[in-house]
Amino acid sequence: MKAGILGGGQLGRMLLQAAANYTVETYVMENDPDCPAAHLCHHFTKGDITDFNDVYEFGKNLDAITIEIENVNVEALEKLEAEGVKVYPHPSVLRIIKNKILQKEYYKEHSIPTSEFIVTNDLAELKQHNSFLPAVHKVGEGGYDGRGVQLLNEEADIANGFDKPAVLEKMVTIEKEIAQMVAVNEQGQTALYPPVEMHFDPDLNLLDYQLCPANISQKTLYVVEAVSLAVVRNFKSPGLFAVEMFIDKNGEVLVNETAPRVHNSGHHTIEGNYCSQFDMLWRIIAGYPLGNTDIILPSAMVNIIGADGFQGTPRYEGLEDTLKIENAFVHLYGKNVTKPGRKMGHVTILSQEKQELLFQSNKVKRSLLVKS
Amino acid sequence: MKAGILGGGQLGRMLLQAAANYTVETYVMENDPDCPAAHLCHHFTKGDITDFNDVYEFGKNLDAITIEIENVNVEALEKLEAEGVKVYPHPSVLRIIKNKILQKEYYKEHSIPTSEFIVTNDLAELKQHNSFLPAVHKVGEGGYDGRGVQLLNEEADIANGFDKPAVLEKMVTIEKEIAQMVAVNEQGQTALYPPVEMHFDPDLNLLDYQLCPANISQKTLYVVEAVSLAVVRNFKSPGLFAVEMFIDKNGEVLVNETAPRVHNSGHHTIEGNYCSQFDMLWRIIAGYPLGNTDIILPSAMVNIIGADGFQGTPRYEGLEDTLKIENAFVHLYGKNVTKPGRKMGHVTILSQEKQELLFQSNKVKRSLLVKS
Numbered sequence: 001m002k003a004g005i006l007g008g009g010q011l012g013r014m015l016l017q018a019a020a021n022y023t024v025e026t027y028v029m030e031n032d033p034d035c036p037a038a039h040l041c042h043h044f045t046k047g048d049i050t051d052f053n054d055v056y057e058f059g060k061n062l063d064a065i066t067i068e069i070e071n072v073n074v075e076a077l078e079k080l081e082a083e084g085v086k087v088y089p090h091p092s093v094l095r096i097i098k099n100k101i102l103q104k105e106y107y108k109e110h111s112i113p114t115s116e117f118i119v120t121n122d123l124a125e126l127k128q129h130n131s132f133l134p135a136v137h138k139v140g141e142g143g144y145d146g147r148g149v150q151l152l153n154e155e156a157d158i159a160n161g162f163d164k165p166a167v168l169e170k171m172v173t174i175e176k177e178i179a180q181m182v183a184v185n186e187q188g189q190t191a192l193y194p195p196v197e198m199h200f201d202p203d204l205n206l207l208d209y210q211l212c213p214a215n216i217s218q219k220t221l222y223v224v225e226a227v228s229l230a231v232v233r234n235f236k237s238p239g240l241f242a243v244e245m246f247i248d249k250n251g252e253v254l255v256n257e258t259a260p261r262v263h264n265s266g267h268h269t270i271e272g273n274y275c276s277q278f279d280m281l282w283r284i285i286a287g288y289p290l291g292n293t294d295i296i297l298p299s300a301m302v303n304i305i306g307a308d309g310f311q312g313t314p315r316y317e318g319l320e321d322t323l324k325i326e327n328a329f330v331h332l333y334g335k336n337v338t339k340p341g342r343k344m345g346h347v348t349i350l351s352q353e354k355q356e357l358l359f360q361s362n363k364v365k366r367s368l369l370v371k372s
Numbered sequence: 373m374k375a376g377i378l379g380g381g382q383l384g385r386m387l388l389q390a391a392a393n394y395t396v397e398t399y400v401m402e403n404d405p406d407c408p409a410a411h412l413c414h415h416f417t418k419g420d421i422t423d424f425n426d427v428y429e430f431g432k433n434l435d436a437i438t439i440e441i442e443n444v445n446v447e448a449l450e451k452l453e454a455e456g457v458k459v460y461p462h463p464s465v466l467r468i469i470k471n472k473i474l475q476k477e478y479y480k481e482h483s484i485p486t487s488e489f490i491v492t493n494d495l496a497e498l499k500q501h502n503s504f505l506p507a508v509h510k511v512g513e514g515g516y517d518g519r520g521v522q523l524l525n526e527e528a529d530i531a532n533g534f535d536k537p538a539v540l541e542k543m544v545t546i547e548k549e550i551a552q553m554v555a556v557n558e559q560g561q562t563a564l565y566p567p568v569e570m571h572f573d574p575d576l577n578l579l580d581y582q583l584c585p586a587n588i589s590q591k592t593l594y595v596v597e598a599v600s601l602a603v604v605r606n607f608k609s610p611g612l613f614a615v616e617m618f619i620d621k622n623g624e625v626l627v628n629e630t631a632p633r634v635h636n637s638g639h640h641t642i643e644g645n646y647c648s649q650f651d652m653l654w655r656i657i658a659g660y661p662l663g664n665t666d667i668i669l670p671s672a673m674v675n676i677i678g679a680d681g682f683q684g685t686p687r688y689e690g691l692e693d694t695l696k697i698e699n700a701f702v703h704l705y706g707k708n709v710t711k712p713g714r715k716m717g718h719v720t721i722l723s724q725e726k727q728e729l730l731f732q733s734n735k736v737k738r739s740l741l742v743k744s
Contacts, residue, residue, distance in 0.1 A: 013392055016392075016412075017389045017392050020386075020389050020706070021703045022702075023688075023706045039412075039414040040392055040412055042411040274699060274701075274722075288691070288695045289695045291695070292698040314395075319660070320661055326646060326664040327646060327664070332393060
């Protein structure tokens, strides 16, 4: 089977590490021939994943194609799908997910709980909704990793809003932020991973650390699972999905966003679960049985991000200390350049004891710094 | 760091999967550009690993070089070592290990328990040792995976012996066959993996299944560990070593053979142990701290070998049944051609329960067949 990946970052890299457990022939397209995934595939193509011709030419002789980022040319994927190439997820899902307005409307249309929202086409429209604040303003298309998102706490902040189609989402008083990976195969069968509990860095809006399984009540877990399934089933598409949710102060479960691909919130599954998210996606693409989502041990995951004030060839200060932690698994993405806030690696810790997970996560966060 | 691997089979493939957790720039040399490891490295070189010039040209600009098979050009590695390339293991170790006569003499010289033996230079010499039978006759150089090994039970078998330098080893009444992986870093620090218990297919002399940890008494474990350490310490070389041992009917521990590299008997460490044998070798090469050899869960490992009577493009009959086993991890090596007895993949099972390990191993062995 010939399978292609659009994008050659760390998600592609880890997909390719997992692909080498099977017999798939792998293809990657990315503009940067030194990207983290470029050397781990059978065939690398330098190209623009947002360009119709590049994507179409890359995909037309493949059996299957998947993505590691939503920002790809959907029209080309639609043409490829029409010509018989299997696309994971279906391009119809990408159309919805790529646009934060359509994504919110999708949740509403399918009675999936999500925060209240108003669509604003420009700044003039936004200004009419003072009374809706505090809220979060998100641009419809093009946001990623915290870009294109603006907190509007009070009237004075409205000038910081986006003067283009965007969605204004009522601020949720968050008790807990969780994510659940869901696998859907070609037959529509699903497999739910145990949800994870996420803790964010408020400055960078990047994941600080994450715990699996999330510490939520059995009752909340039932709701979370029902909500995750509702999100993915209505897409009517095979693939792997990360459903990000808030639990608010009243215990309500609200969907924040969904990623229709392998995702940062599933990195811990490489060591923590029987079937990793990367293995799972290959199973879906190859038509193999869905894997076992059970945990082997509880886990914590820490993103290793480029330190503030450093740009250039990375130097991993404190790496030895992390490598000495007996229950830590280090993943460096091999990026040639570090930048403040750039995801340069992650570390997963396994332990039965939550205190041990927190202790070692903090040790990693404090000691392992990516400088230049 | 630029690191090269001589050989591009499954061991190279799994080394490269592990290398992608670090920032190493990888090089592979192998004659077959479609070999299992060829597409997973930064730089692939088609070349003959037994040829002086090929190995020297491949290695001369590298920082470090390792092997996935002993049958490499040692002279070239010696020259590379003299010129400052770090070689894992040292070529001096390869000289000893590659030759089964020198290997036995090494054990004797260092008072390492091993079966009695006689060196025979030709068939005429062999014929003088009727009284030493039953014994195993092994050619000095060139044997691999059961080739170059002949059981000589009685006088009539002597004609099957080798008419070239070989070693005649007294037959051991084997109670149990075990193997222990040992890591040695540049400073001479060591880390011992829990020993595994091996069960062989008597026809192919290939591993049938293996259990970790081996079911041996604490007293025997102490002896095994002391013996393993004696084997590797006297080599005075960093690297990863698999020490294969017999425990005879009297409970004596006897070293059979040592492999100075990642080894089939360590495949289970990918999922079963905190630090896999592949991760461990990269730590040694990069000068990182040695990893944690503790098991996460007990494991069984089954080799998936080419079925008798089939040669050609492989077809993995029964793969779905294996992929449905909830605690099984499938590794297919992506070889283009199956042959009877060829190692085509392996499956690791994790469980606290030995009965479950045996049950699932047998299920895999019976259901997963590689045909063409």
